[in-house]
Amino acid sequence: AQSVAQPEDQVNVAEGNPLTVKCTYSVSGNPYLFWYVQYPNRGLQFLLKYITGDNLVKGSYGFEAEFNKSQTSFHLKKPSALVSDSALYFCAVRDEGDYKLSFGAGTTVTVRA
Amino acid sequence: SQTIHQWPATLVQPVGSPLSLECTVEGTSNPNLYWYRQAAGRGLQLLFYSVGIGQISSEVPQNLSASRPQDRQFILSSKKLLLSDSGFYLCAWKHSYEQYFGPGTRLTVT
Numbered sequence: 342a343q344s345v346a347q348p349e350d351q352v353n354v355a356e357g358n359p360l361t362v363k364c365t366y367s368v369s370g371n372p373y374l375f376w377y378v379q380y381p382n383r384g385l386q387f388l389l390k391y392i393t394g395d396n397l398v399k400g401s402y403g404f405e406a407e408f409n410k411s412q413t414s415f416h417l418k419k420p421s422a423l424v425s426d427s428a429l430y431f432c433a434v435r436d437e438g439d440y441k442l443s444f445g446a447g448t449t450v451t452v453r454a
Numbered sequence: 455s456q457t458i459h460q461w462p463a464t465l466v467q468p469v470g471s472p473l474s475l476e477c478t479v480e481g482t483s484n485p486n487l488y489w490y491r492q493a494a495g496r497g498l499q500l501l502f503y504s505v506g507i508g509q510i511s512s513e514v515p516q517n518l519s520a521s522r523p524q525d526r527q528f529i530l531s532s533k534k535l536l537l538s539d540s541g542f543y544l545c546a547w548k549h550s551y552e553q554y555f556g557p558g559t560r561l562t563v564t
Binding site: 429 | 460486497544554557558
């Protein structure tokens with residue numbers, strides 16, 4: 342079985358400050374981890390993924406995420422948030438041999454000017 | 455490049471009416487395809503997935519069905535809609551490791 346937890350329903354930051362969105366996961370085998378962003382009434386947009394290799398992965402729009410196997414975490418980060426980063430963020434995981442993604446409940450990010 | 459289309463974008467249907475939502479993918483062949491439902495703008499629930507023509511796996515027993523009549527076409531259907539079928543329906547296809555999502559269909563059952 343595989344699952345994802347996003348412990349924060351909402352994250353609020355000021356523009357220019359660092360942004361972190363937390364994610365922890367559970368899988369029985371090797372995890373494939375993903376972050377997506379969703380703007381109102383839109384489909385999900387892929388941001389980045391961790392499959393193997395370096396624990397720090399870089400993605401679109403200046404986002405990065407750090408894979409931590411011992412803590413089973415995959416937190417999303419951005420060094421300097423923009424107002425346009427305000428959106429709903431989803432973490433997702435699938436086991437190496439599975440077709441299906443499991444999504445977290447989502448975290449709403451609000452960046453104030 | 456690959457593109458995924460969904461239509462209609464919005465739909466308002468009465469309880470008990472039938473449903474047909476369509477998803478098509480361009481620029482790839484034999485994709486894995488997925489239908490999700492998102493309620494209240496939060497988590498996604500996987501409804502169906504397909505790894506090939508005519509092959510459908512159902513994740514949740516419910517009032518909905520899916521079909522894949524062509525390689526790049528995925529259809530979500532219902533014979534009689536329920537109020538609880540309201541939501542945002544998303545189609546996705548799998549490329550390499552990740553999934554890419556269509557623009558979604560907002561369904562309101564009245």
